[in-house]
Amino acid sequence: MQMNLQARHALVTGGGTGVGSAIALALAEAGAAVTITGRREAPLRETAASHKNISWAVADVTDADELRAVFSSSAADRGRVTIAIANAGVAESQPFGRLTGEQWQQTIDVNLTGVFNTFQCALEPMLAAGWGRMIAIASVAGLKGSAYVSAYCAAKHGVVGLTRALAEELQPKGITVNAICPGYTQTPMLDRTLDNIMQKTGMSREQAAAALLKGSPTGKFVQPSEIADLVVRLCTDEAGPTTGAAIAMPEGIA
Numbered sequence: 109m110q111m112n113l114q115a116r117h118a119l120v121t122g123g124g125t126g127v128g129s130a131i132a133l134a135l136a137e138a139g140a141a142v143t144i145t146g147r148r149e150a151p152l153r154e155t156a157a158s159h160k161n162i163s164w165a166v167a168d169v170t171d172a173d174e175l176r177a178v179f180s181s182s183a184a185d186r187g188r189v190t191i192a193i194a195n196a197g198v199a200e201s202q203p204f205g206r207l208t209g210e211q212w213q214q215t216i217d218v219n220l221t222g223v224f225n226t227f228q229c230a231l232e233p234m235l236a237a238g239w240g241r242m243i244a245i246a247s248v249a250g251l252k253g254s255a256y257v258s259a260y261c262a263a264k265h266g267v268v269g270l271t272r273a274l275a276e277e278l279q280p281k282g283i284t285v286n287a288i289c290p291g292y293t294q295t296p297m298l299d300r301t302l303d304n305i306m307q308k309t310g311m312s313r314e315q316a317a318a319a320l321l322k323g324s325p326t327g328k329f330v331q332p333s334e335i336a337d338l339v340v341r342l343c344t345d346e347a348g349p350t351t352g353a354a355i356a357m358p359e360g361i362a
């Protein structure tokens with residue numbers, strides 16, 4: 109299948125690092141104009157320097173007004189956004205009894221309300237175009253439970269629910285809505301998780317990695333480029349019939 113997204117403008121939240129950066133590059137290589145957002149300038153600049161099609165703007169996904177301003181300013185330069193990748197996320201682990209209300213709220217704000225804000229900003233331009241692709245980077249934690257990440261699991265289950273509901277609502281408008289649900293993926297977020305396990309348990313990095321990979325069907329961490337390839341496929345015209353899917357990666361993990 110030819111992946112030609114030349115007439116498209118995609119916005120990727122959390123596009124400066126990890127999965128978001130890989131998605132931005134893959135969409136740019138497929139010909140799309142790509143706008144990446146995040147809170148820190150330095151990683152955004154670095155990813156934008158990797159391809160001429162990538163531009164960047166600072167925006168916090170929990171601030172709907174800030175995000176909306178980027179959707180409209182980038183549309184003025186590069187056409188309306190018809191591909192929205194809600195990728196920004198944070199993960200913290202804590203036994204439920206020690207999880208504070210503030211940590212709970214912050215996790216829900218970024219991982220769930222951030223997706224709500226991104227998709228709401230994208231709705232109007234997609235309706236105007238009569239075509240759209242909304243993709244959330246959820247997690248396997250959106251499909252099954254896991255100890256010590258109750259807030260993250262709740263937020264990611266919420267993302268999957270939002271995706272399924274919106275898919276039903278927007279199918280008649282030519283807009284598809286899908287969620288990708290990866291297991292542990294080789295990114296800065298995984299590095300922080302490994303550091304945390306090593307610090308709390310005294311395990312070596314190899315032992316911590318083996319503990320995380322226990323039960324994985326492949327025995328390997330997902331690579332950001334694998335997620336990015338799937339995103340590009342979901343953005344093609346040929347992927348039009350696929351909507352409301354919550355796609356586990358690797359297959360069989362949930």
Ligand SMILES: NC(=O)c1ccc[n+]([C@@H]2O[C@H](COP(=O)([O-])OP(=O)(O)OC[C@H]3O[C@@H](n4cnc5c(N)ncnc54)[C@H](OP(=O)(O)O)[C@@H]3O)[C@@H](O)[C@H]2O)c1
Pocket residue numbers: 121122123124125126127128145146147148149151167168169170195196197198199218245246247248289290291292293294295296297298
């Ligand atoms: N790595 C894994 O094992 C794994 C597994 C399953 C799912 N995921 C999901 O994959 C997505 C990407 O994570 P990653 O692994 O690539 O980790 P990462 O490298 O830490 O990327 C997260 C990105 O989100 C951005 N971000 C965080 N809070 C934000 C906010 N309030 N507003 C805007 N941007 C914000 C960060 O940039 P700034 O800090 O500059 O804002 C960063 O670029 C997340 O949704 C994560 O939950 C990851």
